[in-house]
Amino acid sequence: MRKGYDxxxxxxxxxxxxxxxxxxxxxxxxxxxxxxxxxxxxxxxKRILISIALLFLVxxxxxxxxxxxxxxxxxxxxxxxxxxxxSKSYEEWMAQLSASYGMDKGIVAGYISWLxxxxxxxxxxxxFYTVPxxxxxxxxxxxxxxxxxxxxxxxxxxxxPLGIIAATKQYSRTDYTISIVALAGISLPTFFFxxxxxxVFSVKLGWFDLxxxxxxxxxxxxxxxxxxxxxxxLVLPIVTLVVISxxxxxxxxxxxxxxxxxxxxxxxxxxxxxxxNKVIYHHAFRNTLIPLVTMIGGSLPGLFSGAxxxxxxxxINGIGYTSYxxxxxxxxxxxxxxxxxxxxxxxxGNLISDILYAVVDPRVRxx
Amino acid sequence: xSEEKKNYDSEVSENNQYSLNDDRRVKVxxxxxxxxxxxxxxxxxxxGLVILIAMFLFSFVGGMISPYKEDQLFYRIDMxxxxxxxxxxxxxxxxxxxxxxxxxxxxQAQSFLAISKQAEEFEYRGVTYQLVKEGTDFYSVWQDxxxxxxxxxxxxxxxxxxxKLSFDFxxxxxxxxxxxxxxxxxxxxxYSQFVVDGENYRIDEDGNILKGNEPFAxxxxxxxxxxxxxxxxTQNFKDELLESIEKNETDFYFTDTDGVNHEYTLAYxxxxxxxxxxxxxxxxxxDTYSSPSKTHWLGTDRNGMDMMTRLMYGGRVSLVIGxxxxxxxxxxxxxxxxxSGYFGKWVDMLIMRIVDVFYCIPSMPxxxxxxxxxxxxxxxxxxxxxxxxxxxGFLGWPSIARLVRGQILSLREQEFMTATEATGLSVRRRIxxxxxxxxxxxxxxxxxxxxxxxxxxxxxxxxxxxxxKFPFASxxxxxxxxxxxxxxxxxxxxxxxxxxxxxxxxxxYNLVGDGLRDAFDPRMKR
Numbered sequence: 001m002r003k004g005y006d007x008x009x010x011x012x013x014x015x016x017x018x019x020x021x022x023x024x025x026x027x028x029x030x031x032x033x034x035x036x037x038x039x040x041x042x043x044x045x046k047r048i049l050i051s052i053a054l055l056f057l058v059x060x061x062x063x064x065x066x067x068x069x070x071x072x073x074x075x076x077x078x079x080x081x082x083x084x085x086x087s088k089s090y091e092e093w094m095a096q097l098s099a100s101y102g103m104d105k106g107i108v109a110g111y112i113s114w115l116x117x118x119x120x121x122x123x124x125x126x127x128f129y130t131v132p133x134x135x136x137x138x139x140x141x142x143x144x145x146x147x148x149x150x151x152x153x154x155x156x157x158x159x160x161p162l163g164i165i166a167a168t169k170q171y172s173r174t175d176y177t178i179s180i181v182a183l184a185g186i187s188l189p190t191f192f193f194x195x196x197x198x199x200v201f202s203v204k205l206g207w208f209d210l211x212x213x214x215x216x217x218x219x220x221x222x223x224x225x226x227x228x229x230x231x232x233x234l235v236l237p238i239v240t241l242v243v244i245s246x247x248x249x250x251x252x253x254x255x256x257x258x259x260x261x262x263x264x265x266x267x268x269x270x271x272x273x274x275x276x277n278k279v280i281y282h283h284a285f286r287n288t289l290i291p292l293v294t295m296i297g298g299s300l301p302g303l304f305s306g307a308x309x310x311x312x313x314x315x316i317n318g319i320g321y322t323s324y325x326x327x328x329x330x331x332x333x334x335x336x337x338x339x340x341x342x343x344x345x346x347x348x349g350n351l352i353s354d355i356l357y358a359v360v361d362p363r364v365r366x367x
Numbered sequence: 368x369s370e371e372k373k374n375y376d377s378e379v380s381e382n383n384q385y386s387l388n389d390d391r392r393v394k395v396x397x398x399x400x401x402x403x404x405x406x407x408x409x410x411x412x413x414x415g416l417v418i419l420i421a422m423f424l425f426s427f428v429g430g431m432i433s434p435y436k437e438d439q440l441f442y443r444i445d446m447x448x449x450x451x452x453x454x455x456x457x458x459x460x461x462x463x464x465x466x467x468x469x470x471x472x473x474x475q476a477q478s479f480l481a482i483s484k485q486a487e488e489f490e491y492r493g494v495t496y497q498l499v500k501e502g503t504d505f506y507s508v509w510q511d512x513x514x515x516x517x518x519x520x521x522x523x524x525x526x527x528x529x530x531k532l533s534f535d536f537x538x539x540x541x542x543x544x545x546x547x548x549x550x551x552x553x554x555x556x557x558y559s560q561f562v563v564d565g566e567n568y569r570i571d572e573d574g575n576i577l578k579g580n581e582p583f584a585x586x587x588x589x590x591x592x593x594x595x596x597x598x599x600x601t602q603n604f605k606d607e608l609l610e611s612i613e614k615n616e617t618d619f620y621f622t623d624t625d626g627v628n629h630e631y632t633l634a635y636x637x638x639x640x641x642x643x644x645x646x647x648x649x650x651x652x653x654d655t656y657s658s659p660s661k662t663h664w665l666g667t668d669r670n671g672m673d674m675m676t677r678l679m680y681g682g683r684v685s686l687v688i689g690x691x692x693x694x695x696x697x698x699x700x701x702x703x704x705x706x707s708g709y710f711g712k713w714v715d716m717l718i719m720r721i722v723d724v725f726y727c728i729p730s731m732p733x734x735x736x737x738x739x740x741x742x743x744x745x746x747x748x749x750x751x752x753x754x755x756x757x758x759x760g761f762l763g764w765p766s767i768a769r770l771v772r773g774q775i776l777s778l779r780e781q782e783f784m785t786a787t788e789a790t791g792l793s794v795r796r797r798i799x800x801x802x803x804x805x806x807x808x809x810x811x812x813x814x815x816x817x818x819x820x821x822x823x824x825x826x827x828x829x830x831x832x833x834x835x836k837f838p839f840a841s842x843x844x845x846x847x848x849x850x851x852x853x854x855x856x857x858x859x860x861x862x863x864x865x866x867x868x869x870x871x872x873x874x875x876y877n878l879v880g881d882g883l884r885d886a887f888d889p890r891m892k893r
Contacts, residue, residue, distance in 0.1 A: 054720075058727045065733070069740050076743055180411065183881070187873035189823050191830045192866035195849045203856045210852060308731055309827060327732060328739045328833075335736055342729035350726075 044355050051347045056115075058343040063111045066336055077330040081127060118340070124333035128326045133337045136322065143213065144306035144318030147234055151241035152303060159246045160292065163253025167261060168280055178250065185247030194240050194313040201236060208236050211315040237314045241307055256291045260284045290361045298353030301345040405886040412882020418875035422868065426682030435673040437680040438838045441654040441663070442671065450594040451631060451646035454612060455639070457590050460504075460518045465534045470508060470516030478508050478518055502545025507538070514538070521545065521574070525584045528599040532584065536563045543570045544586045612642055619644070656858050666860045669848055670837075678865060681840035685869070688756055688825050688841070689818040689876075695760025697814055700767025701803070707768065708775030709798055718768065725765040734758055734824075738833025748836040755834055759821060770813055774806045808887035812880050819876030826869055842869045 078093035088096070105113065117123070123133040166178040202210045209215060213233050214226075221229055260266065261284055269279045306320030315321060319338070326334035396404065406412055430437075460479055464470035474491060481489040481498050488497045497509040504520040519541050523532060539561040546558040559570045569577045574586035582602070589612075591605045604621055611619040611633060619631040634643045653671030657663060665674035707718035737758060741751055778784060779802075787797045822842075828834030829843025837844065845865040849855045854862070 054723055054727060057724055061724065061728065069736075176411070179881075183877045184870070184874055187819060187823070187870055187877055189826050189830075189843075189866065189869050189873070191827060191843075191849075192846060192862075192869060195846070195855060195862060195866070199855060199859075210855075308735075309831075312831070323732065324735065327736045330739060330743060335732070339729055339732055342732060343727045346727045346729070 040358050043358055047351055047354050051351045055340075055344060055347055058347075059115070059118075059340050060111055062336065062339045062343070063114060064107060066332055067107055067110065077127070077332075114336075123337040126326060126331055126334040128329045128331035128334060129322075133334050136334070137319065137337065137341075140317055140322045141304060141306070141319050143230075143316060144311065144320060145303055147237060147241070147311075147316070147318060148303035148305075148307065150234070151238045151245070152299065154238070154242045155246050155249055156296065158242070159249035160253050163250045164257050164280075164285065164288070166250070167254045167257035170258065170261075179254070182247035182250040182254075185243055185245075186251075187247075188244060190240065190244050190309045191313055193243060194236070194310065197236050197240060209233060213316050233314075234316070237307070237310050237316055240310050240313075244310075252295065253288065253292065257284065257288045260287045263287075290357075293360050294353040294357045297356040298349040300352065301348040305342055305345050402886045406882050409882045409885060411878055412885075415875040415878025415882065418871050419879060422682060422872050422875065423686065425868075426679050426686055429679040430676070430683060433673075433676045433679055435676040437676060437840060438672060439676070440671045441657075441667055441673065442651050443654040443657065444649050445652045446647050447650045447652075448632065448645040449648045449650070450643060452591055452593045452598075452600060452608075452644040453641050454608065454644060455590050455592075455641040457520055457522060457588055458640075460520060461522070462516055462518050463534060463537055464516040466515050469510060474508070475516070475518070478506070478516075482506055482518060501542050505541050505545040517541065519545070521586045521588055522590055523576075523584050523586050524602070524605070526582050526602050530584070533563070536568075536584075539563050540568065540570065540576055540584065540586065543568075544574060608644065656854070656861070659860050665864055666858070668845070668861060669851075669854070674845075674860060674864070677840045677845055678842070678868060681842045681845050681865065682868065682872075684752070684835055684839055684841040685822050685825060685843070685872070688752070688759075688835075689822040691756045692759040692763060692821045692825075693814050693818045695757065696763035696767055696817065697810065699760070699764035701771050701806075701810070703764065704768035704771030705775060705798060705803070708772035709779070709794075709802065711776075715772070719772070722765040722768055725762070728762075730762045731824075733762070734828060735831070735833055738828060738831075742833070748839055752835055752839065755825070755828070759824060763817065763821070767810070767813060767817075770809055771806055774809055775802055778802055778805050808883075812884040812887065815876055815880035815883060819873040819880070822869070822873055822876070842866075 075094070079090055081087055081093045082090035087093075121134060125131065126133050126136055129136045162178050166175045169175050198210055202208045213230055215229050215233065218226060218229055261280075266279060266284055269283045270276075274283075304319070306318045306323075308320040308324055310316075311318045311320035312324045323334060323338040325331075326338065460482065462470065462475045462478075464475075474496065477489055477491045478496065478498060481496075486498060488495055490496070494510060496515075499507045499509060501507050501517075506518045507514050508516050508518065517534075517538055521541060521544060523537055523540055525532060540563075543559055543561045561568050561570075566578060568583065570586070571577070575582055576584040576586065585602055587605070587609070589605070589609055591600055591608060593600050601624075604623075607621055608619060608631075617633050619633050621629045621631065623629065630647060632645045632647075634645065635641075636643055654667050655669050655671045657667045659666045659674075663673050663675065665678065668674050668677060703718050703721075707715045737754075741754065746754070784797070784801065787801050792801075825834055825841065826843030826846070829836075829841045830847050832844070832847060835841035835844055842865045846862045846869075848858075849862040
């Protein structure tokens with residue numbers, strides 16, 4: 001977790017000088033802005049280049065890992081595949097494997113050939129789903145994204161206000177309750193919570209189905225009915241996601257808010273007799289937004305990554321459940337794609353949050 | 368005057384306040400004691416500590432106290448319906464050959480065709496066979512005026528199990544039984560009497576064959592076959608059974624010659640057109656999913672093992688794995704982070720890029736893939752557990768390395784480090800005695816919370832069946848049973864206790880970690 005920039009005095013100066021800048025020394029400010037712009041652009045370009053280099057490195061490591069899985073395992077998979085009725089022969093499977101991953105070549109040469117294919121958008125055919133990897137990916141990713149997005153928005157709507165309340169009423173009963181609930185959410189194993197939800201809402205109350213994204217009579221429904229059916233089936237997974245991840249966000253908000261509340265400029269704001277509400281919501285909250293915005297920006301790519309465990313538990317055919325099945329059944333092309341995709345998302349998230357940090361927080365630009 | 372006195376008094380008491388007498392001296396506490404004091408003042412953290420201690424006692428001491436072993440199986444006596452016999456009404460011809468070389472199965476089939484055509488003779492492969500109707504549904508097949516076999520629908524069973532029936536006897540008995548009264552019947556001849564091998568037999572209307580006055584065998588359309596080959600069904604049993612079947616009863620009681628009562632249930636199976644006779648017998652089965660009781664406080668699991676004991680041993684695994692993984696991660700992280708932070712320059716650059724790479728590698732999918740690989744290779748569960756710890760530890764070090772590096776970078780610039788350099792301490796001593804102790808508080812806090820996270824990861828993997836494997840228990844693989852929807856809905860005691868233990872333990876680790884952070888650094892208290 002990124003710590004907020006810890007030099008309140010600099011910010012205070014900046015804040016109070018702002019009006020003065022705008023009126024008086026317009027020209028100087030303009031020049032400064034230009035310099036800043038160049039610095040930020042340079043910084044962003046540097047970060048992007050580093051991220052690309054990292055992505056190649058991570059993809060290479062993943063490739064090596066996939067290659068160095070004991071060969072007997074790959075042979076086993078090829079043998080299993082060849083045993084299926086109407087399947088290609090064992091030799092053909094092995095040949096396909098070697099061809100798509102350059103198994104006959106050395107590791108570096110193989111990686112380069114894989115990379116070449118990947119650049120052309122060819123990630124091979126999934127063994128488990130027997131369709132091109134990208135096609136399968138396109139089919140399943142929307143569900144994951146919708147689910148992730150709804151859960152994320154709910155998380156923000158619940159966690160941020162609660163975190164701020166906890167921070168403003170530090171050491172009160174509310175604060176302790178919120179903190180303990182947040183910790184409990186962090187400590188709650190996803191699968192246990194999902195099982196509890198299923199027991200209560202699916203089995204005892206019978207409100208939801210235990211598994212799946214669509215109901216039994218899905219095909220007979222109208223377009224609107226289909227949408228509602230899917231929404232109905234997504235309720236429990238989204239609740240699970242929200243409860244599991246709300247704790248972390250709540251603590252993050254609280255910590256950053258407290259950090260801001262301890263800052264000198266807040267003391268100054270209070271000292272000059274400002275209304276407490278104004279201090280909190282005008283001065284403190286706006287500064288807490290810096291770490292929040294960078295964090296939120298950094299989480300956006302993650303919305304595409306799906307929820308591996310939650311989707312698996314509820315058998316929602318999103319990217320998480322799909323790749324879980326692929327990984328467990330030894331579907332190397334799909335797993336390889338998924339791993340690289342995840343690495344890409346992580347890098348993109350870090351990149352976005354770094355850039356946002358530089359853009360949102362003027363102190364970083366000047367430093 | 369009185370006011371002056373008061374003033375004097377207060378002056379004395381003020382002087383007392385500033386006196387340096389032993390009883391007035393401020394108690395001096397070591398930093399460690401201060402931390403301890405602050406920690407124990409935090410009620411929530413103490414609750415976490417108590418939960419943790421309880422968990423450790425439960426897992427480690429509980430496992431020793433428990434009267435059962437980790438993988439001890441329990442049995443129960445169960446009343447199970449076991450197939451005892453089957454009754455079918457014979458509607459097809461059966462064949463008995465005098466000479467199997469002549470009355471082969473093909474000839475049998477040919478004779479059946481002839482019977483259905485009501486022919487008197489038939490030909491097969493150039494051989495002519497004569498078919499003689501001897502009685503109702505009873506035919507004999509002849510070749511060259513020699514009888515070679517018979518086709519019949521009524522079945523003869525002997526009264527005593529040791530008797531073997533000869534072909535001649537069957538032929539004669541069936542002839543007598545199926546005899547149809549007609550005009551051709553000789554006057555005064557009793558067709559119910561027959562002689563085989565010089566013995567006189569008589570058959571009554573119920574199909575009982577008497578040898579002299581002793582019952583010898585009986586004829587019936589029903590076939591009653593015992594399910595076990597060593598069981599011999601008496602005629603009495605069969606008669607009563609058939610009576611029950613004709614009355615369409617579902618229960619059948621039989622008192623054998625020793626006066627012992629037996630209870631059977633009858634069920635008609637339309638598909639095979641037979642009655643199944645089931646007997647309730649006592650069977651020793653695994654005591655699976657038994658409800659909580661005095662002997663098994665939390666019932667038994669799907670294998671018939673004591674749940675409470677499994678939870679204790681599972682706790683050992685979960686807690687120990689958390690520790691070992693964290694130790695591996697700490698050792699790697701402190702060494703690499705320390706080197707990176709202290710030496711800086713290209714070493715720092717290199718190590719931090721490695722850390723960046725590790726941050727990008729999606730750890731959960733990697734662990735799942737490795738778990739599936741180990742599944743495919745049938746890795747021994749014990750070896751697997753070691754691999755699991757190594758993998759988790761190896762994936763966990765980068766965050767610690769980053770923490771240590773950051774701390775060392777900021778500490779390196781502080782005055783006391785300059786002082787160590789000025790006093791000429793060796794690098795080794797500077798790192799180990801001056802830098803590391805200052806990093807330790809943060810390390811302890813992050814490790815405490817890290818153990819909680821590791822326990823969840825391990826439990827999730829075990830839940831998915833990719834972590835700790837049977838016969839070893841872990842809280843995760845105990846809950847694994849909930850994948851079976853029937854268990855989820857019916858047997859709360861299988862998965863809720865394990866889940867609660869898991870939740871409490873991780874929560875306790877986090878509470879203690881929080882408390883420790885506040886205690887170590889009161890300025891950062893939040």
